Amino acid sequence: MAAEAFAMTLMNIPYLSLKEITALHADEIQQVVRTVVDSGWYLQGQWVDKFEKEFANYTNHSHCIGVANGLDALTLTLRAYKEMGVLADNDEVIVPAHTFIASVLAITENNLVPILVEPRFDTLAIDDAEIEKAITPQTKAIMLVHLYGRCTYTDKIAEIARKHNLVIIEDCAQAHGCKGIGKGDVSCYSFYPGKNLGALGDGGAVTTNNKALADAIHAIANYGFSKRYHADNTGRNSRLDEIQAAVLSVKLKYLNADNARRQELARSYYNNITNPLITLPSLMDNGDNVYHIFPIFSEHRDALAQHLESKGIGTIIHYPIPPHKQKCYNQWNHLHLPITEKIANEELSIPLNQTMTDSQALYIAEAINSFKTNK
Ligand SMILES: Cc1ncc(COP(=O)(O)O)c(C=O)c1O
DSSP states (O other): OOGGGGSSSOOOBOSOOHHHHHHTTHHHHHHHHHHHHHHTOOBSSHHHHHHHHHHHHHHTOSEEEEESOHHHHHHHHHHHHHHTTSSOTTOEEEEESSSOHHHHHHHHHTTOEEEEEOBOTTTOSBOHHHHHHHOOTTEEEEEEEOGGGBOOOOHHHHHHHHHTTOEEEEEOTTOTTOTTOOOSSEEEEEOOTTSSSOOSSOOEEEEESOHHHHHHHHHHTBTTEEETTEESSOOOBOOOBHHHHHHHHHHHTTHHHHHHHHHHHHHHHHHHOOOTTOBOOOOOOTTSBOOSSEEEEOTTHHHHHHHHHHTTBOOBOSOSSOGGGSGGGGGGTTOOOHHHHHHHHHEEEEOOOTTOOHHHHHHHHHHHHTOOOOO
16 A cells, blocks of 8 residues: 555554553453462562573574573673683673663673674664774674674674684673574673563563573572572672562563564565665564564754654654763763764654554555655
8 A cells, every 4th residue: 555645644643552562462461460470479480590500592592591680681691701710800892882881880880891883874784894993812702692683793803703713602681583583602682671582571581592601690680699698709689579570471472573573664664665864774684673672863863853753753862972971981971983973863754553453554655655854
């Protein structure tokens, strides 16, 4: 059907409605929540065990450790590598300069040094041609961030990591179910409610095939206990709770179908957004992008956001201030990272989730196509 057909009727499309997402499986979710509430057992019980097994199986890893959130998944992983002697204070970790700040916080929290590497504007992924230039004798790890749901793992990066003996940590917070991910040493997930696999509160997980790493993370997340009340190292309390695990267990069953729907809607955007004032990121193979976020780019981003708002369409910017320009990292504020800064200045995320209809996606494409500047 022609996109123009939808241009006349004003629709109201929020950027994201968690209420609608939860409503898709409300009965099942309410049932498991009630079961947990009635059980009287709220932490470290059968639901966490069940979900950890299911998610390890889903990600094709032998271990999964549920933790309190995605930032903890990353922070505890780096901390565990330090305890294992793989990383030490002041070691360098390569990380994309364009990422959500949590990726960088996990590094600096551990007294490690983030080496910010520019992405490519077309793929939005860390530029693998730049990685090797950034490696020094202090470099011990690469953190890949599959931002927006786009897989950034490449054979070339794996080869660089092998050559320089670097650990590959994957920040999978935005990429649950993405085909090409999970080939590094360890994967860190967030289950923040808006994620492709989202809880009804905070949650996170680490998946890996490395048993020593999994044991170390598990201990650090539980006060440093190797067994109950025996703290071999100082630890913290970072746990996924039973209610969240039960909800995630329900939602995991629908993740592949949800991602497939996101891919269909994204295809519609690629087919129908034709405004020359707008740039779309490179189209990836189906499966290598689970479209957690659909970013579009324009030099007139703020006017575009206003135009879409006038058509009833909600948008968000991911992310307006890159880590190196944040006040908390004033030691890097002087850096000029032109591609990262261009992305921060031009990015606008348009609605994309499994509750959306084909006509909503067409309406949004048409609204974008109707955007003009005054010049
Ligand atoms: C890329 C990325 N890394 C890490 C995180 C941190 O996850 P959480 O919010 O669960 O701490 C997020 C979540 O927002 C994220 O998008």
